[in-house]
Amino acid sequence: MMTRVIAPLLAVLLLAATPAGAAFAPDAPVLVAAAKRKPAKRKPSRPVPPPPSQEAAPAAPAQVTPDVAPPVSATPESGSPAAPATQDSGSTPSSEPSLDFDLLTPEAEASKGLLDPDLQKDLETRRTMLKLHQGLGLAMAGGLTAATVLGQLQFNESFRGGGDNRSLLAWHRGVVIGTSVLFATVGTLGLLAPDPVERPFQWDTVTFHKIFMSLATAGMIAQAVLGILATHSYGEITEPKYATAHQVVGYATLGCVAAGIVTLTF
Numbered sequence: 001m002m003t004r005v006i007a008p009l010l011a012v013l014l015l016a017a018t019p020a021g022a023a024f025a026p027d028a029p030v031l032v033a034a035a036k037r038k039p040a041k042r043k044p045s046r047p048v049p050p051p052p053s054q055e056a057a058p059a060a061p062a063q064v065t066p067d068v069a070p071p072v073s074a075t076p077e078s079g080s081p082a083a084p085a086t087q088d089s090g091s092t093p094s095s096e097p098s099l100d101f102d103l104l105t106p107e108a109e110a111s112k113g114l115l116d117p118d119l120q121k122d123l124e125t126r127r128t129m130l131k132l133h134q135g136l137g138l139a140m141a142g143g144l145t146a147a148t149v150l151g152q153l154q155f156n157e158s159f160r161g162g163g164d165n166r167s168l169l170a171w172h173r174g175v176v177i178g179t180s181v182l183f184a185t186v187g188t189l190g191l192l193a194p195d196p197v198e199r200p201f202q203w204d205t206v207t208f209h210k211i212f213m214s215l216a217t218a219g220m221i222a223q224a225v226l227g228i229l230a231t232h233s234y235g236e237i238t239e240p241k242y243a244t245a246h247q248v249v250g251y252a253t254l255g256c257v258a259a260g261i262v263t264l265t266f
Contacts, residue, residue: 122196133189134264140186141257143179148254150175155247159240176227183220187213205263212260219253 150172157165190213201207223246230242 119196122194126193126195129189129193133186133193136182136189137186137261140179140182141261143175143182144254144257147172147175147179148250151247151250155243159243173227176223180220180224183217187217208263209260212256212263216253216256216260219249219256222249223253 150168154166154168154172157163157168226242226246226249230239230246233239233242
């Protein structure tokens with residue numbers, strides 16, 4: 001009985017121990033099969049040649065031929081002949097001057113653009129204002145002369161035995177007021193007249209005219225003050241003094257105005 005049992009077991013063990021038995025024993029451990037397997041022989045690998053370098057060889061520099069041609073000037077020389085211009089058979093030669101011009105150009109068109117419009121306008125305005133300055137200045141000089149004569153006559157009537165007659169005082173006062181208005185207008189025109197041309201200072205007739213008229217302006221103001229004081233001190237001892245001072249300043253003012261007119265006239 002024991003022999004029947006042991007004999008098959010031994011046969012199975014022997015079968016499993018052989019290589020052929022290992023193939024029929026799927027339940028055999030993997031370690032046993034791996035231990036029995038021989039390692040496969042590997043063939044030695046051939047050395048792989050390195051790939052060719054992809055860097056291209058530097059190209060040879062191109063030969064540059066120097067420009068030996070002489071530089072050509074933009075303007076032709078005087079001695080070298082100029083190249084003939086190509087002309088059409090029906091066109092006019094460009095070298096010949098045009099004969100289409102007008103010798104009788106109007107004066108307005110000829111002088112157009114030569115003067116600055118603003119400068120010309122200022123000069124015309126100055127000319128107009130100075131003409132008014134001159135005309136009204138002569139009228140003012142005549143009125144100042146009349147006021148001086150009337151003032152002298154009234155001074156003789158009041159302080160030189162004329163019976164203290166004041167009949168000419170109103171006429172004198174009216175002429176003085178009108179002359180003062182003209183004097184202020186003349187001075188304003190002279191000061192406000194535009195002068196677009198810059199002129200250096202020099203001692204000429206215009207400079208002396210301005211000096212004399214400045215003195216006349218101071219005289220006109222002084223006359224007005226002295227005349228008012230003389231009128232308000234009527235009958236007092238100070239009245240003749242104010243009237244005399246008013247008379248002296250009046251003659252001095254008339255002399256300055258006359259000198260200012262003479263400097264521009266002669």
